[in-house]
Amino acid sequence: MRQHIFQTIKAFSVSFIYLFCGFHLSATSKENYLKSIGWDEKVSNPTINKSFASDVEDIRKTDLDQVISDFHMLFGGGFPHSVFVTGASAAANQPLLSAAATLLGHTPELGSYLSSVGTSTNDSRNPQFVIFIEKESVEGHEHQLAVFAHEYYHIYQNAPLLDQPETAEPYTWVMEGGAALMETLYVKSTPNQYPYKQENIAELLALCKDYYDQYPSFQFGTEQETHSGINPDGIYNYNLATVAMSYLAHLTNFRQVLWPDWYSRAHEIGFANAFAEHFGMTKTEFYTKFNNFIRNNSKENIEYIAPKTYVLSTLLAEPDLNDDDSDGLSNYDEVVRHGTSKSDDDSDDDGFTDGKEVLLGLNPTGTIANFVNAEYIGDDWRKLDGFGYYYEKLSPWYFHNGMGWFYSPSLEIANFWFYLEDLGWCWFNQSVFPFFFQNASKSWIYFRETDSDLLLYNAGNWTSQK
Numbered sequence: 004m005r006q007h008i009f010q011t012i013k014a015f016s017v018s019f020i021y022l023f024c025g026f027h028l029s030a031t032s033k034e035n036y037l038k039s040i041g042w043d044e045k046v047s048n049p050t051i052n053k054s055f056a057s058d059v060e061d062i063r064k065t066d067l068d069q070v071i072s073d074f075h076m077l078f079g080g081g082f083p084h085s086v087f088v089t090g091a092s093a094a095a096n097q098p099l100l101s102a103a104a105t106l107l108g109h110t111p112e113l114g115s116y117l118s119s120v121g122t123s124t125n126d127s128r129n130p131q132f133v134i135f136i137e138k139e140s141v142e143g144h145e146h147q148l149a150v151f152a153h154e155y156y157h158i159y160q161n162a163p164l165l166d167q168p169e170t171a172e173p174y175t176w177v178m179e180g181g182a183a184l185m186e187t188l189y190v191k192s193t194p195n196q197y198p199y200k201q202e203n204i205a206e207l208l209a210l211c212k213d214y215y216d217q218y219p220s221f222q223f224g225t226e227q228e229t230h231s232g233i234n235p236d237g238i239y240n241y242n243l244a245t246v247a248m249s250y251l252a253h254l255t256n257f258r259q260v261l262w263p264d265w266y267s268r269a270h271e272i273g274f275a276n277a278f279a280e281h282f283g284m285t286k287t288e289f290y291t292k293f294n295n296f297i298r299n300n301s302k303e304n305i306e307y308i309a310p311k312t313y314v315l316s317t318l319l320a321e322p323d324l325n326d327d328d329s330d331g332l333s334n335y336d337e338v339v340r341h342g343t344s345k346s347d348d349d350s351d352d353d354g355f356t357d358g359k360e361v362l363l364g365l366n367p368t369g370t371i372a373n374f375v376n377a378e379y380i381g382d383d384w385r386k387l388d389g390f391g392y393y394y395e396k397l398s399p400w401y402f403h404n405g406m407g408w409f410y411s412p413s414l415e416i417a418n419f420w421f422y423l424e425d426l427g428w429c430w431f432n433q434s435v436f437p438f439f440f441q442n443a444s445k446s447w448i449y450f451r452e453t454d455s456d457l458l459l460y461n462a463g464n465w466t467s468q469k
Contacts, residue, residue, distance in 0.1 A: 033166035034270060040130055043162045043267065045080030056090030056099050063088060063147055070151040073193070077319055082158050084132035089113060091138050106133055113137045115150055117157040132158045149201050153186040163267035171269035176227040180244025185261055187245065192313035204249050205309040211246040212302045214238060223247060224290045250293050253308040255282055256335065257318035307366070311342030331358025343367050374414040389436065
């Protein structure tokens with residue numbers, strides 16, 4: 004959906020650097036000049052000049068105003084800028100192109116990008132940011148709102164970078180992945196009039212896992228630090244970069260990842276060192292963690308790290324590290340990472356506290372749907388989310404892909420008794436699954452669908468039953 008973005012200038016970061024290349028100022032004097040005019044300082048009421056082609060719909064104007072207002076609220080202010088939004092008609096766009104050329108010093112081609120002007124002491128133009136957004140071909144598509152959010156967020160990223168000396172040049176995956184993550188979270192959390200929904204983080208995580216499975220030798224890393232490598236073959240829309248930023252937020256928190264003030268440290272110590280200082284790990288260490296996480300986990304486990312709340316004011320607030328219910332999870336982790344209650348230490352009432360389940364690698368909100376809702380796959384096979392695949396033709400004997408043959412007089416999830424040849428009679432219900440009770444040993448057994456394995460839990464230890 005974002006393939007067309009930055010067609011005219013491949014990356015706003017690249018264009019930003021190019022614009023400065025012609026200035027006859029040292030990096031230090033440029034930085035001092037920009038600081039002296041408050042280039043990197045948010046203000047409560049920045050000067051904003053908006054220009055629309057005559058055929059731009061009112062809903063697009065309203066959406067742009069909403070993005071600006073929301074971002075000012077989220078980040079505590081904004082920056083002076085100009086924005087141009089084209090329409091469908093070439094004739095209607097001509098005055099807009101001419102007006103933009105006055106600011107940019109050249110006539111822009113159609114495409115979406117962010118640039119900057121007036122940053123030289125010899126330039127009479129007012130220093131500001133410029134956003135130029137192309138009319139999309141799909142009427143009323145929500146991606147238009149996403150483009151607004153993506154491009155507008157770049158201003159917040161770009162401001163603290165100032166003159167961008169070479170050592171401070173930002174990684175493309177951080178900048179574009181950050182903007183794409185921000186747009187996805189923003190659109191997901193904002194009511195609007197469009198009939199489509201932007202992809203959510205869980206879907207992007209799943210796509211990333213599919214990509215790693217398709218390309219076993221792929222490794223996310225230094226190639227994604229440049230625009231030429233941001234979308235490797237088979238990937239588009241900054242999806243891998245977005246997932247990388249999501250995982251970085253999982254390791255830290257969303258405020259730490261999406262609040263870009265830390266970029267300013269790059270001027271003093273370089274972007275790589277600023278990254279390590281801010282996140283407590285080198286970029287290489289992060290790449291290793293990220294690749295191992297995607298490569299070695301099931302899709303279910305990977306999707307689980309998606310934030311459980313899309314309330315941006317919560318995601319971008321200082322993380323609440325209190326533990327109101329004393330279950331071993333911070334209030335932030337309960338709300339954002341796990342979707343559990345911060346006032347109930349056992350959110351799913353399965354006898355294990357939320358913190359204990361997370362420690363054991365379990366889902367602290369885990370419940371299982373009723374068998375009547377199992378998806379029919381074909382040839383007498385069904386799939387019940389959480390339980391897995393089972394063959395039903397020979398009922399009341401069934402074959403499960405992990406447990407093997409089992410007998411059940413009734414597939415009733417609320418009181419499910421079943422017989423396994425090796426374990427005898429066992430029982431579970433919605434509240435306790437994925438644990439089930441082995442009647443003979445009076446022990447609880449944990450069922451892990453993704454590994455087709457049975458684990459016995461006893462006194463804090465796990466023993467494989469396979």
